[in-house]
Amino acid sequence: MATLKDVARLAGVSVKTVSNVVNGYSFVKPDNRRRVEEALEATGYRPNLGARNLRRGRTGFIALVLPELSIPYFAELAGLVITAAQEHEWNVLIEQTFGTLTGERQALASLGPHLVDAAILSPEALHVEDFQLSVPAVMLGEHAVDVPISRVGIDNVAAATTAVRHLISLGHKRIAAIGAHPHRSTAALRLEGYRTALAEAGLPFVSELVVPALNYHRADGAAAMKALLDLRNPPDAVFCFNDLLAVGAMRTAAERFVRVPHDLAVVGFDNNDESAYSSPSLTTIAPDKAAIARAAVDLLHQRAGAPDVTLADVQTPFSLLVRESTVTR
Amino acid sequence: MATLKDVARLAGVSVKTVSNVVNGYSFVKPDNRRRVEEALEATGYRPNLGARNLRRGRTGFIALVLPELSIPYFAELAGLVITAAQEHEWNVLIEQTFGTLTGERQALASLGPHLVDAAILSPEALHVEDFQLSVPAVMLGEHAVDVPISRVGIDNVAAATTAVRHLISLGHKRIAAIGAHPHRSTAALRLEGYRTALAEAGLPFVSELVVPALNYHRADGAAAMKALLDLRNPPDAVFCFNDLLAVGAMRTAAERFVRVPHDLAVVGFDNNDESAYSSPSLTTIAPDKAAIARAAVDLLHQRAGAPDVTLADVQTPFSLLVRESTVTR
DNA sequence: CACGGTCTTTACATCGTTGGAACGGCGATG
DNA sequence: CATCGCCGTTCCAACGATGTAAAGACCGTG
Structure with a gap:
């Protein structure tokens, strides 16, 4: 691997002059500049980033x-x-x-x-x-x-509110939430948005409809959905705090022959690429x-x-x- | 950020001795070693990787x-x-x-x-x-x-053969393949495996059942499946060269009310995490x-x-x- | 022609680290 | 007691690049 020294020797100038050419320093004689550039070309010089950064801090x-x-x-x-x-x-x-x-x-x-x-x-x-x-x-x-x-x-609160408002506008009354989490602040904010939308519409906040998820993986969504479907009075819609939870929830719904969206509407969050291709495709909050x-x-x-x-x-x-x-x- | 020099000064030894301690060199007097270790601790020294690697090449x-x-x-x-x-x-x-x-x-x-x-x-x-x-x-x-x-x-050929043999063992006779590609060698090998399995079973190789895909995204699988379903005599099974193609294909099937696996069996390749959670879940080749x-x-x-x-x-x-x-x- | 100022180039130090040479101390050996 | 070898440490150079300062080239001016 060629270093500045090699290029300098080939071009017949000092190392610093080569460095000057490489870094676009203005005052280099056209003749030298040409020779250096030829030498750079000939050696295929590439700066050693480690060394450069060491010097530059x-x-x-x-x-x-x-x-x-x-x-x-x-x-x-x-x-x-x-x-x-x-x-x-x-x-x-x-x-x-x-x-x-x-x-x-x-x-x-x-x-x-x-x-x-x-x-x-x-x-x-x-x-x-x-x-x-x-x-x-x-x-x-x-x-x-x-x-x-x-x-x-x-704005997580606004986004969650938007999602739940959408469910409400479709006439859903018993809307669950999957993804509550004791330590995640996004979870707290999305939950807040969920509550806000419910309150706006005069719908009660029912704590059995809020299901926690320790991870936000598909398996967690599937498990949470099972718990919801086992309720005496299951929800008619569910807002999942991310798309993976939603995919898991829809999987459980399918296994239990619960039709989405007919029996159960599902909204996700994140807009993963896969969410456009599931069957049914997933309504979701799409952050840019x-x-x-x-x-x-x-x-x-x-x-x-x-x-x-x-x-x-x-x-x-x-x-x-x-x-x-x-x-x- | 502390350097070896700082640590050395604090411990009252030379830079090299500190370096020796850091790199686990054996011959350092216990007393010095202790002082250096204390100084390392006190300064929170972390080696500068750029410099180290510059030196080490x-x-x-x-x-x-x-x-x-x-x-x-x-x-x-x-x-x-x-x-x-x-x-x-x-x-x-x-x-x-x-x-x-x-x-x-x-x-x-x-x-x-x-x-x-x-x-x-x-x-x-x-x-x-x-x-x-x-x-x-x-x-x-x-x-x-x-x-x-x-x-x-x-072994792509063996894996593809395995996938198609599985479809054959289920009684499928008109098996399509999605993902042929002019320049990708994996595509060529998977196609070879497909042909091998067909030949083994005495099934004919039908070129209209082999659909190319320029990219291996979900959209390509969906488009390819549309083409297959538009055939006068559509396939009863399809082997997709990756899971994304398969997901796209299943999406198209759902849109056309083609039931998987009843009307159409689908096999993918790669075992993406999402493939276990689609409805129906996807049979696939799972590389380790x-x-x-x-x-x-x-x-x-x-x-x-x-x-x-x-x-x-x-x-x-x-x-x-x-x-x-x-x-x- | 001496001088000052601008351009152009170079030598040198430096970034933080490690390898190797050099050196001093010490116990063992002959 | 001179010599040897091992141990433990320090000093110096080097990795490849760039900033600084100073030196050299060159110009025009008085």
């Missing part, structure tokens, strides 16, 4: 900390973050926490200025005391109010994932240059996609 | 080149590769090619010893002439025979993805140490998961 990487790549929402988001980061010449390092506290602590511990310039976090179990980050960071989704970190995401990724990366780019203590809270748009799980075709 | 990264993270198979695989790489203290850099030749060329061009120690490739459109890699590499899936790169993956990830990383680890020109071809196990899309519950 940067690493060229940002971390993306998320629960698991096998969860479609995070996989899709990760792809978009990678694309957005490329525009700032950043490479993305993905750390999986598997949704555990230990996993998140490990991931955060491995982060530092020597490894990444900044971090994007999608924590699920983190507690306030864990936020001793040494690099600029943004959180996706929500977090407890008192954590001093910027945030990018949609590309906007989230871009906003997060741009915010970090701005902060990494000039550290700014102001906390940002970027609201990205969302929409409700009405599909077959709530409305018959 | 390694980067600490491997690249994972794949079409797109939003494709579940690759997302799941990426998660497993990250986990496997951690065992060798490697970080994973994910490059998306979006399945295009330009994308793949760009990804390969950005790879080099200065950035990564090795690379795992999942190419779709690459041609032989593009393989001018400067680091050890492994390919996942298949590749044209004459590319001099090691490979890890399942964890084994693929581990084998690929281990192979690279071995090669990165002592470059070895021998080409490896690691066969990983697979199994057929029979679910509702072929057998009524």
Whole structure:
């Protein structure tokens, strides 16, 4: 692998002159510039990023900390973050926490200025005391109010309200919610939106209709739906806090010969790619994932240059996609 | 951020002695070792990986080149590769090619010893002439025979044969295939397996039953299925070259009120997480993805140490998961 | 022609780390 | 007691790049 030294020798100039050409420094004699460029071409020189960053005090990487790549929402988001980061010449390092506290602590511990310039976090179990980050960071989704970190995401309360209003507008009266969770702030906010919509319509809040989910995987949605269908008085609609829960719920419905949407309307949250292809296809809240990724990366780019203590809270748009799980075709 | 120098000053020893302690060098006086360890603790020292790797001539990264993270198979695989790489203290850099030749060329061009120690490739459109890699590499899936790169993956012919034999054993006679592709070698091999199974059973190879797919997304499967159902004599079973195609095909079947598996049996390939939760759930070929990830990383680890020109071809196990899309519950 | 100012190039130090040489101390050996 | 070898430590150089300062080239001016 060619280094600046090799190029310099070939071009007959000093190492620094080559460096100047590579970095677009203006004052290089045309003759030398030409020779250097030829030598660069001939050797196929590529800068050693490690060395460059060592000198510059940067690493060229940002971390993306998320629960698991096998969860479609995070996989899709990760792809978009990678694309957005490329525009700032950043490479993305993905750390999986598997949704555990230990996993998140490990991931955060491995982060530092020597490894990444900044971090994007999608924590699920983190507690306030864990936020001793040494690099600029943004959180996706929500977090407890008192954590001093910027945030990018949609308005979860409004989105959940929108989803439940949709069910109400279709005439449903007994609307369940799947995905309550003791420690997840997104869960709390979506639950709040659910309550808001019910209250608006004068519908009672029935606690047996709110089912917790420890993980947000398909299996959890399936289990929760079983519990709901076993009620003496089962719901006629269900709002799931993410699409995977909804897919699990619809699977259970199918197994029990409960027809969706005829006997049971289902709304999800996230708009995973697969949700458009299930049978029935899934009505869901669609956050603008590309906007989230871009906003997060741009915010970090701005902060990494000039550290700014102001906390940002970027609201990205969302929409409700009405599909077959709530409305018959 | 503390450096070796800071620790050394605090402990009252030379930088190199601290380095020796950090790297587990044996001959350090117990007294000094204790003082250094205390200083390490006090400063919260973490090695600067850039500097270390610069010195060691390694980067600490491997690249994972794949079409797109939003494709579940690759997302799941990426998660497993990250986990496997951690065992060798490697970080994973994910490059998306979006399945295009330009994308793949760009990804390969950005790879080099200065950035990564090795690379795992999942190419779709690459041609032989593009393989001018400067680091050890492994390919996942298949590749044209004459590319001099090691490979890890399942026996595609055998897996496809297994899938189609299953359909035949259920009594199906008119079995279609979705996913033929002019340039993808996996497609060619799966098609070969399809033909093998048909031939074994004395069934004719009917070319109108083999539908190409340019991408392997759900939409392509849906479109292909439409074409098949529009035939004068539609198939009674279909073997899809991946699960996404199968999901698309089942979606089309549902839209046309074709009952799966009663009117049409469907088999997929890859065993995506979602395939267990569709209605009906999808019978599919399940490659051992964890084994693929581990084998690929281990192979690279071995090669990165002592470059070895021998080409490896690691066969990983697979199994057929029979679910509702072929057998009524 | 000496001088000042602008361009152009170079030598050197530096980022944080590790490998290797060098060196001093110590006990064992002859 | 001189020598040897091992232990433990430090010093120095090096990885490949870039910032700084200073030196050299070149121009026009007085």
